[in-house]
Amino acid sequence: MHMSDLSPAAPPRRNWLQQLEIDLRLLGMIGAFALVCLCFWIVTDGRFLSARNIFNLTIQTVSVAIMATGMVFIIVCRHIDLSVGAILALASAMMGMMQARWLPGIFGLELGHPLIAPLTMVTGLLVGTAIGALNGWLVGYQRIPAFIVTLGGLLIWRYVGWYLTAGQTIAPLDQTFLLFGGAEGTLGVTTSWIVGGLASIAALWVIYGARRRKQSHGFPVRPIWAEGAVMALVVGLIMGFVAILNSYELPQAKLKRIFEARGEVMPEGYTQGYGLPISVLILILVAVAMTVIARRTRFGRYIFATGGNPDAAELSGINTRLLTVKIFALMGFLCGLSAIIAQARLQSHPNDIGTLDELRVIAAAVIGGTALSGGIGTIYGAILGALIMQSLQSGMAMVGADAPLQNIVVGVVLVLAVWIDIQYRRRLGMR
């Protein structure tokens, strides 16, 4: 149609980086993350990248990262959710009351009953999902701006939780429930290796499957060396991560207590690695599921289409109102999930649980490249964003920077990240 398009079909020669077909923005974010790690590694004499600190860093990131994946969908659809911290707090309050008061007191399950943890968690997930769906209904069907609905929610839900608990901190919690907090529930060395191995096989299978699908339609694929390099990189990352978590060992004093509790004597020179925490495993599963939803399902496709052009989505027969309900309900579900992990990590329900999480979650999504104008965002970006923020905070705490300075730096990084993203998009000729 265009005269300028009449050039011959020969594909332009690509450099090695293009042949790898790795997303440049992903590369940029990993580069930024690596830079942050490198700086703190130098300043802390290597302590920042010790197995112990990496282990703690991942555990601390999980709760915000899980919610950030949901926030990507919300922001891509041109909405916002300011109530996630409050929903987390209410779900946590309900779960605290459930396991410490209602189930033992009203339903007569004695402490330690195997049903307490599952019932509690289902309650938390249901509460989150229900409030999310309510938000979505108010935004989608009643046409109240999401900013207002969720700003109201920010004020409402935390304090509904406050009345439930009469303002008290709820503890102690169920022992099984505590496994979801992080350090108290890890897979151990052997199981972690097995999980890492299975994950590697699955990743290779996905890469291979994508290549075969492309070939079957005659589309160009990566050269073999590039495919091999990507596969090696992925497996290396997975197994390296597992190796680091496995190399962090339980303190000797704690091991001794465990053996004593079993009535045994700890053998001389005995050590035991933590391995993959259950909460981190949950985050990884959430990340995979959300990525599949975003890229390979109608639901995800419609979220991005609606964010790109709401009128076009409507004219294509997409029910954008119901879509809004689903997105907010999913966000609420993820808040419930984060509530389980955050509460188990703190080993109690304090009233200020999840305070300011809405801002951390939004910042994580935005640092990860989600555009507030809608239509653009990735799940991996949001998780990396959460990781970058947590690294900054944790690193600065290690260096001895006080809380006000930490906030200043995170704020500067937020604005800087968005500015770089805008420059990058302008280069590519996008909006």
Next chain:
Amino acid sequence: MTPLVEMRDISIAFGGIKAVDHVSIDLYPGEVVGLLGHNGAGKSTLIKCLSGAYRADAGEIYIDGQKVDIRNTRDARALNIETIYQTLALADNLDAASNLFLGRELVTPSGLLDESRMEAETRRIMARLNPNFRKFADPVMALSGGQRQSVAIARAVYFNARILIMDEPTAALGPQETQMVAELIQELKRQGLGIFLIEHDIHAVMKLCDRAVVMKNGQRVGTVRVDEVTDDDILGMIIMGKKPAQAA
């Protein structure tokens, strides 16, 4: 011969203003009918009742002589009515294949999107419509006006449209691209599609259409065969709101 589309006595009002006031039009297979009129004459509103974007307050729509109820764009598509909107209605952040199949995605047996098959199908139809189209991996915001138009047309043609509605398809295009759209309309006409063409440009209507419907203030001024009237006759209908005497 039964008309492909017959819209009888359609009325629609917005807050007391009669946007369309008892208008009847029809369309036969292999025919191009132009809809002309000033901005606000009601031509887009009338046609949106057919494409499912609006629901008429009164009146009936017949497809192949059968009365139909078009409640939304899904219903219209099920009746093989496809629309190319003036704004093109593309999601700028998605690529050509995602836009082509938006709302009607191809899925694998496991229910996941079949991206490869959608891209292959898109390449197939683009090879026919716009053989120079290469940007299959880019979001459509990176495409030129003509390329975007060809994506919008491909979307309408791919799903075996029988009735095509084009709302000023050449408004944003250069001369060469306009020529391509004109050729495409001729080709689709030969295949037996019925086409409603909403246009401002009288010359385009005289060149492409068999009949022209002129509207003014929500009412139909008249319907004429373009080979029986001159440009000035139609201009007179648009401005004066009166049918020329010799074509009555």
